Amino acid sequence: MNNSPNLWAKLESAALVEGEMPATQIDATPWYVRAMIGIGGWLAALFLIASIGAGLAFVMRSAAAAIASGAVICAVAALLLWIKREQAFLAQFALALAIAGQGLLAWGIAERVHVSLAPAFLTFAALELALVVVIAHPVHRVWSAFLCVVAIAAALFDWGVSPLMPGIVAIAFAAIVLNEARLARYAAVVQPATAGIALALVVITAVLAYGVPDLLSSVRESKGAANVGAALGAIALIGSTVALLRRHGIAASRIGWAGIAGIVALAAAAWRVPGLAAAITLMLVAFGAGRPALTGLGIAGVGFTLGFAYYALQWTLLAKSGALVVTGAILITAGLALRWRWPAAGEGDA
Amino acid sequence: MTSEGMPMADLRSSIFAWVEAGALPVAAVPEALRVAGVTPSAAAWLHFLTRVAFGLGALLVAAGVIHFVAFNWQALPRWGKFALVEAAIVVAIGIVLRVGPDNLVGRVALIAAALFTGALLALVGQVYQTGADAWQLFALWAVAIVPWAIAGRDPILWLLLLALVNAACEIYLATFRGAFSILFGSRGVLRALFVVNAVALLAWEVLASFGLREFAASWGRRVVATACGIAATALAVSAISLYRDENGVTLVVYAIWALVSFWAYRIRRVDLFALAGLVLSLIVVIGAWSARSLLSDERAAGLLLIALVLIGCTTAGAWWLRRVAGTLQR
Numbered sequence: 001m002n003n004s005p006n007l008w009a010k011l012e013s014a015a016l017v018e019g020e021m022p023a024t025q026i027d028a029t030p031w032y033v034r035a036m037i038g039i040g041g042w043l044a045a046l047f048l049i050a051s052i053g054a055g056l057a058f059v060m061r062s063a064a065a066a067i068a069s070g071a072v073i074c075a076v077a078a079l080l081l082w083i084k085r086e087q088a089f090l091a092q093f094a095l096a097l098a099i100a101g102q103g104l105l106a107w108g109i110a111e112r113v114h115v116s117l118a119p120a121f122l123t124f125a126a127l128e129l130a131l132v133v134v135i136a137h138p139v140h141r142v143w144s145a146f147l148c149v150v151a152i153a154a155a156l157f158d159w160g161v162s163p164l165m166p167g168i169v170a171i172a173f174a175a176i177v178l179n180e181a182r183l184a185r186y187a188a189v190v191q192p193a194t195a196g197i198a199l200a201l202v203v204i205t206a207v208l209a210y211g212v213p214d215l216l217s218s219v220r221e222s223k224g225a226a227n228v229g230a231a232l233g234a235i236a237l238i239g240s241t242v243a244l245l246r247r248h249g250i251a252a253s254r255i256g257w258a259g260i261a262g263i264v265a266l267a268a269a270a271w272r273v274p275g276l277a278a279a280i281t282l283m284l285v286a287f288g289a290g291r292p293a294l295t296g297l298g299i300a301g302v303g304f305t306l307g308f309a310y311y312a313l314q315w316t317l318l319a320k321s322g323a324l325v326v327t328g329a330i331l332i333t334a335g336l337a338l339r340w341r342w343p344a345a346g347e348g349d350a
Numbered sequence: 351m352t353s354e355g356m357p358m359a360d361l362r363s364s365i366f367a368w369v370e371a372g373a374l375p376v377a378a379v380p381e382a383l384r385v386a387g388v389t390p391s392a393a394a395w396l397h398f399l400t401r402v403a404f405g406l407g408a409l410l411v412a413a414g415v416i417h418f419v420a421f422n423w424q425a426l427p428r429w430g431k432f433a434l435v436e437a438a439i440v441v442a443i444g445i446v447l448r449v450g451p452d453n454l455v456g457r458v459a460l461i462a463a464a465l466f467t468g469a470l471l472a473l474v475g476q477v478y479q480t481g482a483d484a485w486q487l488f489a490l491w492a493v494a495i496v497p498w499a500i501a502g503r504d505p506i507l508w509l510l511l512l513a514l515v516n517a518a519c520e521i522y523l524a525t526f527r528g529a530f531s532i533l534f535g536s537r538g539v540l541r542a543l544f545v546v547n548a549v550a551l552l553a554w555e556v557l558a559s560f561g562l563r564e565f566a567a568s569w570g571r572r573v574v575a576t577a578c579g580i581a582a583t584a585l586a587v588s589a590i591s592l593y594r595d596e597n598g599v600t601l602v603v604y605a606i607w608a609l610v611s612f613w614a615y616r617i618r619r620v621d622l623f624a625l626a627g628l629v630l631s632l633i634v635v636i637g638a639w640s641a642r643s644l645l646s647d648e649r650a651a652g653l654l655l656i657a658l659v660l661i662g663c664t665t666a667g668a669w670w671l672r673r674v675a676g677t678l679q680r
Contacts, residue, residue: 005560007364007386015386016378026363032623033671036630040664043637047657055650096657119533154592160522187366247380248392285400289386290358302406317421321414328410335403338396339455345400347454 025200027138031195031293039140041092045099052104060103061338065110073101078135087251098135099143102128110117125151138192145196146203153204161225162208166278167232174240174285180246198294202283205275206304226274233277234267240281262334269327274313276305353379401454408458412465417474419469435473440465460502464495466512482564483525488518503563505570512550512574519546538542540585547578548607555614568621575611575624582607583631590638608632622675629667636663 008021029037052059052069059065074307077098084090105127109120128148153165176183176194183190241263245251251260270276283298306324314324338345365382368374374382383389390398415438426434442463449456468491475482492514499507523538551574557579558565565571582604589600608628615624640659644652 004361004364006587007361008368010385011382014381016382016385019373022368022373024364024367024371026360026367028357028360028363028675029668030357030622030675031359031671033624033668033675036626037664037668038673039630040660040667041634043633044418044657044660044664047641047653047660051650051657052652054653088669089662089665092661092668093658095659096437105444120603181383182376183367184376185365187363187370191362192368198411248395279627283402286385287390287395290362290383290390294356306410317417318423321417324410324414324417327411328407328414331403331407331410333407335400335407335455338400339647342396342400345396 011208029138036094036140037095040093040141042099042143044092044096045103048096048164049103050102060107062109063111066104066111068108070101070104070106070108073097073104074131074135077101081136083134094135094138095140098131098137098140102131102144102147102285116158118155121151121155121158124319125149125155127142132196133189137187138188142193142196142199145193146200148198149194149197149200150203151336153200154184161228163225163229163274165204165229166201166208166231166275167229167234167236168205169197170233170236170278170281171239173197173201174236174281176245177289177291178240178243179286180289195291195294198286198297201278202297202301202304205279205301208274229274230277231280232270233275234271237267237284238263240285244284247288258337262330262337265330266327269323269330272323273305275300279305358388358408362388365371375544383590385658397656404454404458408462409465411467412462412491415466416472418472422476431477432470433474435466441465442466446502457504457506459503460498460504461506463512464498464507467491467494468514471621474626483521485518485522485525488514489671493517505564505567508554508564509564509570509573512547512577514552515546516577521542540588544578544581544585544603544607547574548583549573550577555600568623572621572623575598575615576627579605579631583621586631586635599628616674620678621672622671622678623676629671633660633663633667636660 004019008017011017059069074097077094078093080090080097083096097195106124112120125148128144128151131144132148135144146202149169153162153169155286156162156168158167173194176190176197178335180187180194207296238260241260242251245259248255255299266280267277270280279298280302281298281299286292286294286298362383365374365379365386365388369376369379380389384391415435418437423431442459445459446456446463449459451457471487471491471494474480475487487534492511495511495514496508499511500597512588519542520539523542550573554565554571554574582667585600586604608631611624611628615621615628635662637656640656642653644659
């Protein structure tokens with residue numbers, strides 16, 4: 001698709017660009033069409049792996065063969081995308097190949113590990129990070145970044161410090177997105193990668209909320225991890241808020257200080273609900289970057305953390321009820337303060 | 351869409367493409383994103399934060415009240431529990447009457463009142479040990495909020511009502527099929543969910559065509575269309591894979607659903623989101639059909655062929671969707 005001449009004219013009148021609009025092409029595929037492409041590629045990859053398993057059984061029985069086959073398949077996919085990216089069928093075939101190759105790599109690495117899982121997960125995360133750069137397909141970059149973060153989360157879980165993960169991922173997401181202007185030259189990698197990180201954050205939050213204790217109950221959580229995790233979430237939330245306020249030049253104003261005070265109160269109220277501060281960080285940073293789909297993911301993440309509040313066993317329902325009402329009251333008070341200062345705030349369409 | 355007539359993501363991509371081409375300096379990117387309307391203005395931030403504060407705040411308070419009821423605090427007498435939940439409803443409705451249902455605060459208060467109603471019904475069941483099943487709670491809850499959904503004219507209230515109807519149907523048919531087993535057969539839950547959501551989608555479209563504002567927003571329609579599409583796809587896949595659909599009725603119904611969706615979202619009006627969902631549904635169903643038809647003695651070749659079929663379908667679907675998107679932007 002061609003770029004917008006209207007936008008160029010607008011930037012020209014703001015003295016940001018000059019001369020003729022350069023002839024560049026952009027991929028104008030909406031996120032939900034990309035999601036469809038990704039799910040289609042993922043399904044095809046499942047059948048490709050099954051085909052290899054059925055036809056070349058030795059690949060699945062030997063860790064070395066699985067790793068070597070996975071690496072070769074990923075290399076072929078990268079090569080296909082490098083030389084024939086514009087051919088739609090080959091690009092989709094390469095996507096499915098790359099996902100299948102990752103599946104074989106994961107299988108091979110898992111086969112070699114018998115004692116500690118964490119090094120295997122970290123090895124896989126490093127491979128995924130490399131694939132984010134090497135395989136030039138936007139949907140694949142989302143997928144690889146997602147797997148990279150999930151693999152690191154799995155390693156932290158194996159070490160008994162999984163509550164650290166939402167805060168760490170939120171800090172990483174905020175650090176990259178808040179600096180996206182500086183990374184503009186690498187947008188083809190950074191934009192899909194941040195979508196993968198956001199998706200992983202929401203999935204990790206949901207898994208921490210509902211599944212981990214039942215999935216692998218043998219792993220013992222470190223006692224201090226929950227507090228360190230909560231602190232990391234608070235750092236992500238407060239740090240992002242300060243950065244966003246500074247971007248608008250109001251960090252040192254009365255409004256800025258009121259905003260920071262409100263966010264500190266929210267971070268304190270959300271201390272005992274894992275992932276809540278991280279999900280709110282995702283929502284705010286994504287909105288600030290003008291990425292509505294990721295903002296929606298952040299809102300979904302907030303919903304998952306509410307689910308945790310119900311199912312967590314270490315609190316009584318009475319204590320949770322109190323915490324939820326207090327957090328809700330803080331937010332409603334903030335809303336009332338905004339309406340007191342700006343009476344029309346929130347009405348109609350923005 | 352933005353004032354440029356392009357989706358926000360495309361404006362962002364254009365700016366980054368010009369940076370890569372050396373036409374826009376990196377230092378000018380934040381200002382370019384602001385001028386393009388990609389990053390939010392102070393007014394947009396205010397609008398967003400106010401909505402989040404009220405919406406999330408009300409949701410948390412309502413969740414707190416539901417948790418409180420679930421705790422079943424023995425120290426609090428029966429009348430105290432009822433007084434607490436009923437007071438929450440009275441306060442919420444009082445706010446709606448004071449500020450009106452069209453105001454943001456009034457809308458949020460009405461949604462909170464609808465949630466408190468569920469807590470009140472659960473409390474009745476808990477205190478009086480009525481022996482009612484869970485489906486009755488959801489069904490009664492749905493009926494109780496109908497007047498508020500009509501008065502509130504808010505898509506969220508209608509979606510809450512639909513979610514409650516879905517939950518009641520699912521729990522009812524999963525527990526005992528009763529007289530409805532004749533109508534919905536052995537795959538009752540999926541069929542019932544498909545019928546419920548298809549009727550809801552049809553009603554949503556008809557009411558939107560009359561210009562009712564609560565049904566005008568595309569996001570509400572898309573949520574209902576997604577629920578309907580998931581049920582239709584699951585029904586077709588189960589007909590193909592899990593049991594023999596001897597007379598092919600399920601697949602005929604699925605085909606009719608796909609054709610009607612195509613007519614509604616491509617010919618009558620273009621909704622790319624709904625079309626992407628339709629394409630994905632067709633890919634999944636074709637994949638399931640291929641798996642049943644092509645897997646024979648030559649398993650490896652059959653599996654490879656299925657993968658190629660899926661790649662071909664996805665490529666064709668993406669190509670068609672991009673073409674439709676192109677016609678929208680011309």
